[in-house]
Amino acid sequence: MKIKNEMYIFDLENGKIVGVDEAGRGPLAGPVVAAVAKLKSFDEKLNKINDSKKLSEKSREELFEIIKEHFYIGIGIATVEEIDNVNILNATFLAMRRALAQIEDEKIFFERVLVDGNHKIREYSGEQLPIIKGDSKSLSIAAASIIAKVTRDRIMLDIAKDYPEYVFEKHKGYGTKLHREIIITKGPIEGIHRKSFLKKILGE
Template sequence: MSELYKFDIEKGKIILGVDEAGRGPLAGPVVAAAVKINEYHDFFEEINDSKKLTEKKRENLFEKILTFCDVGIGIATVEEIDEVNILNATFLAMNRAIEDIKSQNINYDIVLVDGNKLIKNYDGNQECIIKGDGKSLSIATASIIAKVTRDRIMLKFSEIYPEYHFEKHKGYGTKLHREILLEKGPLKIHRKTFLKKILSNF
């Protein structure tokens, strides 16, 4: 049994793990996931913080998590990010992921959320876990679901806008992405509030 699962068990409650992907990129939505683990499986031994896993490993685990766990997904759009700021948009996505779980009539006692901030406008029992995706199995699985879901969205954008190479940087502010922005300018999927330091006339 993994140390991450032991962390969850020691809470003595039915846990819903919540995490997000995409707070930092210059383009694309922020995606949150909520995951409830119903029973332990051997593949959980392979799970750690999604950032430490290869893309291939995340994709493989993603399908297993969907098969054996209860999963909710929430998305906040680029427009919402620009309107309410990235932190509030992240809370919006997290609340939507939890609502997705509730819509499936899935019961839980407490939400464990990755980070040092409680989810704004969520009135249920919750606890924030700093570096939770490396401590809690429920949060770690949510991290994988959120990351893979967002990456797949960005891969679709790479097909629509091939010259921006979203398949390579997933919207993050890499050297390549910044150079393309300076040359070609922003798209509607770029976060306007994130571009002011890069594009002085924006």
């Protein structure tokens, strides 16, 4: 059978790889989550995988379970405090290194990391290839993007239970009009909102 999945073929052409992506660089609240994905076995079910931003929440949830069956997965999280202390870009790299360490600790072999975007992961010594719009080119990056997005959304849903008046289940911490208005009215939540992201809303 000839496989027509171009994202899978892209990964094959790049050798023994893992894909890395993140979710949550832009929000005003919550952690940044990175994921690493390495394919175990290809299945036609994986043809539905795409950039997580192009999928519905329901599709991402369904694919989350399929991806866990067919990929080795590593997940790394950088906290709100870390984001405020080292800035969001460095916190993203920190989350990515943590996700990679999880895969490496399980002795899962790979030779190269495909990273979504135009930056190599700082302070990571392994071979890397940054790929702009990688989540629409590489099956492994796209799988990682879905794992990161679903994982972060679930974290925000848990936070929503503790702070119902902030309706995190609706905006997931992103800077929507609703979320900004709630922050102005009720103030930020310590340890949940990123202070470094709120300066334009609340002033210095």
